[in-house]
Structure formats: C-alpha cells, structure tokens
Amino acid sequence: MRVLQGITGAVVVLGIFSSVLRTLVIPRPTRSGFTQIVHGLVRRPFQLVADRLPEAESKDRVLAPVAPLAIVVTLMGWLACFMVGYALLEAAVSRLPFQDAMVESGSSLFTLGFASGSRVTLNVIDFCAAATGPVVIGLQIGYLPTLYAAYQRRETEVTLLQSRAGSPPWGPEILARYAQVELLHSLTELFRNWERWSAEVSESHTTYPVLIHFRSPKANRNWLIALLAVMDAAALRLAFNPSHPKAEVRLALRAGFVCLRDIADLRGIPYDRDPHPDDPIELTYEDFLHGVARMADQGYPMERTPEEAWPHFRGWRINYEQLAYWLARDIDAVPAPWSGPRRTTVAVRTPVTPVDRRPVG
Incomplete structure (x- = not known):
C-alpha cells in the first residue's frame, strides 16, 4: 500500500x-x-x-x-x-x-x-x-504581465481597424472605406501591419493558448473577426485588381492563414493543408455580390467583373475559411458578415456596419 x-x-x-x-x-x-x-x-x-x-x-x-x-x-x-x-x-x-x-x-x-x-x-x-x-x-x-502585454498588442491593432472596417469588421467594408476617403494607396501599409500582427498572434496564442479565449474590451470587436476581415479584403484586392502591387497583399494573406493553421495545429483541429482552388466554399456567390455592391457604392475601382473575380477570390478564401469559421464558432465571436454561423445563431448576411457620409459642398 x-x-x-x-x-x-x-x-x-x-x-x-x-x-x-x-x-x-x-x-x-x-x-x-x-x-x-x-x-x-x-x-x-x-x-x-x-x-x-x-x-x-x-x-x-x-x-x-x-x-x-x-x-x-x-x-x-x-x-x-x-x-x-x-x-x-x-x-x-x-x-x-x-x-x-x-x-x-x-x-x-x-x-x-x-x-x-x-x-x-x-x-x-x-x-x-x-x-x-x-x-x-x-x-x-511573472506570467501575467507577459500574457497581458501580448493581449494589449493584439487589441491595439483590432481597435485601430474599427474606423477602417466598421464594427464588427467586414472585408468589403475595408476596401469601401479606403475608396471613400481616397486612401487606396495606403492599403499597402495596412496589409504590412497585419502581416506582422498575424506573426505576433501566431507566436503568442500558441505559446499561451488561453489568449485565444480572451475577449476584446468591446462586445462588437474580436481578434479573429478582425483578422478574417483583413484577409477577405486582401483576397478581394487580389481578385479585382491584378495590376496593382501584390507583394504586401499576398504576404498579409498568407501570414493570416498560417496564423490560423498554427492555432489549429495546437488545438488538434484537422484541415486540408493543400486545398484545390476550385474546391467549394461556404460563402455563397449571392453574399459575395452583396459585399461587392458595398464596394462599388463607395467608388472602389474594379478591373474585373464580379463573375471574373469570383473564382480568384474563392481560390484564396479556400485556404482559411474552414478554420476561421470553426474558431469563430468555438470562441463564440461576435456575429459578422462572411464569418459563418455561431453556436446558437445563424450566419449574418446583412452588413451591420454604419455608413459614413462625406460632407456635402
């Protein structure tokens, strides 16, 4: 004994x-x-x-x-x-x-x-x-200051995105607002910042997994929905504007889905590591057109028609949609367009972002 x-x-x-x-x-x-x-x-x-x-x-x-x-x-x-x-x-x-x-x-x-x-x-x-x-x-x-420092760095960029992507953020809204204020040339800086943000989140959220469930100070903000919005904006940019510089856009997009894959590997979530660009996605073409209409309303320039851009956009989104939807449901992220269903709510199709208006005259 x-x-x-x-x-x-x-x-x-x-x-x-x-x-x-x-x-x-x-x-x-x-x-x-x-x-x-x-x-x-x-x-x-x-x-x-x-x-x-x-x-x-x-x-x-x-x-x-x-x-x-x-x-x-x-x-x-x-x-x-x-x-x-x-x-x-x-x-x-x-x-x-x-x-x-x-x-x-x-x-x-x-x-x-x-x-x-x-x-x-x-x-x-x-x-x-x-x-x-x-x-x-x-x-x-000693662990707590490191944890909360990583949390604050994550939330700073999420908060900055609110004025650029609405609340909760949405990919088409980012491009629409940049077109609205005639700052499309600044998109390169946005994608460069989010490439670094994705790398930091990948490192901190796999080393300290509890950060995945730390929620933003405001109910209408969420780190995962913000990342998904930036990735969708990058995919839309590549799909509609093939003649524009692509390096920073593609790097931000890749850093985003690598971040999601690192978190999925830690949590044991299975996913296709090499999806085919023609594989189906959950986002419907009708919802895609709804987002494109928002961009067009604000004067976003498009070199391709929606029909021509859709296969390209789908080929990029197949890399991250499944994991983003799974994690959004798991952490019960704030409902947002193009982010899939939650545990007890269906997918949000109607944008909930406010419409900014320019001064007249």
Missing part, C-alpha cells in the same frame, strides 16, 4: 510540474492536458448560460470572465494537486495517516510551518513542498 502511495504521489507531482513548465516556462507551443481540462471545466457552465442568451452583447458579458478565471483556477488546481501528491509521498515514507500527511503537506507547501515536526524521514519532502508553493505562485505572477 505504501509503495502504491509513493508511486502515485511521484506521478502526480511530476505530472503537475510538467504542466507548470509547459504552461509558464517553455517558450514554444506545448499542450498541457491538465490545463486543457481545467479550462474546459471552467468554461462549460458559462457557455451553457451564453448559449441561452439571444443577444451578442449578453453572450459577451457572460463569456468575458472565463479566460481570466481559468488562469486563477489553474493555479489553484496545481497547488491542490501538489498538496495531494506530496501528501501521498509523505504517507508512503512514514506511518502517518493520509489525513495527517495532507496537513503536513499543506503546511510545507504554503510555508506555514504549523505542522512541522522532528520526523527526519519527511524533511526532504517538506523542503521540496516548501519550495514548490512559492516557485509556482511566483511563476504565475
């Missing part, structure tokens, strides 16, 4: 140490089963409530605390598991009942010292437990 307790305790302690290292220390995409389970359990009751609410704003208010709460619960789960693991080890190397071993373990883990005794056989385990508690808490405290 004591041998079994010792083996179980060692497995628990080493397994939780592995989870801590994978989550807080190792600077590369790694999956921790423990944190995934905790985050899923924390999110489930909030998601059940959100699924029963009709308004996107109400859903956002319910889901906003999930990711920060999951971080706190994960820390508490780590400490609780360490306490149980060290208690099993102490019960194995001494004749303490498990209840007394839990008191000894908790006293050492949280450096309280009230249960310390003269048992020489427990000194090493007590010292390890006493070091574990502060180290794990210190790592978590």
Whole structure:
C-alpha cells in the first residue's frame, strides 16, 4: 500500500510540474492536458448560460470572465494537486495517516510551518513542498504581465481597424472605406501591419493558448473577426485588381492563414493543408455580390467583373475559411458578415456596419 502511495504521489507531482513548465516556462507551443481540462471545466457552465442568451452583447458579458478565471483556477488546481501528491509521498515514507500527511503537506507547501515536526524521514519532502508553493505562485505572477502585454498588442491593432472596417469588421467594408476617403494607396501599409500582427498572434496564442479565449474590451470587436476581415479584403484586392502591387497583399494573406493553421495545429483541429482552388466554399456567390455592391457604392475601382473575380477570390478564401469559421464558432465571436454561423445563431448576411457620409459642398 505504501509503495502504491509513493508511486502515485511521484506521478502526480511530476505530472503537475510538467504542466507548470509547459504552461509558464517553455517558450514554444506545448499542450498541457491538465490545463486543457481545467479550462474546459471552467468554461462549460458559462457557455451553457451564453448559449441561452439571444443577444451578442449578453453572450459577451457572460463569456468575458472565463479566460481570466481559468488562469486563477489553474493555479489553484496545481497547488491542490501538489498538496495531494506530496501528501501521498509523505504517507508512503512514514506511518502517518493520509489525513495527517495532507496537513503536513499543506503546511510545507504554503510555508506555514504549523505542522512541522522532528520526523527526519519527511524533511526532504517538506523542503521540496516548501519550495514548490512559492516557485509556482511566483511563476504565475511573472506570467501575467507577459500574457497581458501580448493581449494589449493584439487589441491595439483590432481597435485601430474599427474606423477602417466598421464594427464588427467586414472585408468589403475595408476596401469601401479606403475608396471613400481616397486612401487606396495606403492599403499597402495596412496589409504590412497585419502581416506582422498575424506573426505576433501566431507566436503568442500558441505559446499561451488561453489568449485565444480572451475577449476584446468591446462586445462588437474580436481578434479573429478582425483578422478574417483583413484577409477577405486582401483576397478581394487580389481578385479585382491584378495590376496593382501584390507583394504586401499576398504576404498579409498568407501570414493570416498560417496564423490560423498554427492555432489549429495546437488545438488538434484537422484541415486540408493543400486545398484545390476550385474546391467549394461556404460563402455563397449571392453574399459575395452583396459585399461587392458595398464596394462599388463607395467608388472602389474594379478591373474585373464580379463573375471574373469570383473564382480568384474563392481560390484564396479556400485556404482559411474552414478554420476561421470553426474558431469563430468555438470562441463564440461576435456575429459578422462572411464569418459563418455561431453556436446558437445563424450566419449574418446583412452588413451591420454604419455608413459614413462625406460632407456635402
């Protein structure tokens, strides 16, 4: 029995140490089963409530605390598991009942010292437990500034996009607004910025997966919908304007769907790595024409007709549509045109962006 307790305790302690290292220390995409389970359990009751609410704003208010709460619960789960693991080890190397071993373990883990005794056989385990508690808490405290710095960098660009793409953002709206204010020459800068943004999000959201579920400060903003809008704008630009510079547009588009694929690889989402340009997409030609009409209303110049541009646009969108729709449903992103259905709502076809008007005279 004591041998079994010792083996179980060692497995628990080493397994939780592995989870801590994978989550807080190792600077590369790694999956921790423990944190995934905790985050899923924390999110489930909030998601059940959100699924029963009709308004996107109400859903956002319910889901906003999930990711920060999951971080706190994960820390508490780590400490609780360490306490149980060290208690099993102490019960194995001494004749303490498990209840007394839990008191000894908790006293050492949280450096309280009230249960310390003269048992020489427990000194090493007590010292390890006493070091574990502060180290794990210190790592978590040091982890938070890095996490929130990545979140703030992500949201800065999303917020800047609001005046350029509407709220929530929409790909055709980006081109329409740039045409409206006669700034189409500045699109290169926009795509260059979002190429870098995609690279940063790919790195931060695979290293710290909890960021995927961090929601924007405003209910009508979302990092994934913003990225999808920029990618759609890039695909439309390539489809309708083949004579214009393509380098920055194509790089931004590729960086965007590479970002989505990196996140999908981390989460174990299957997808076609080499889709054929003629494969079907979920966006209908009717919805495509609706977006093109918005661009035409604001004077966006088009070198191809919609019929000629549609195959080119579809050939680009096939690279990212499936993953974008899956992730938008998974995180319950704000409903927006061309972004697919959500968990409890159908796809949005009518643009919800306001119409800016130029001064007359």
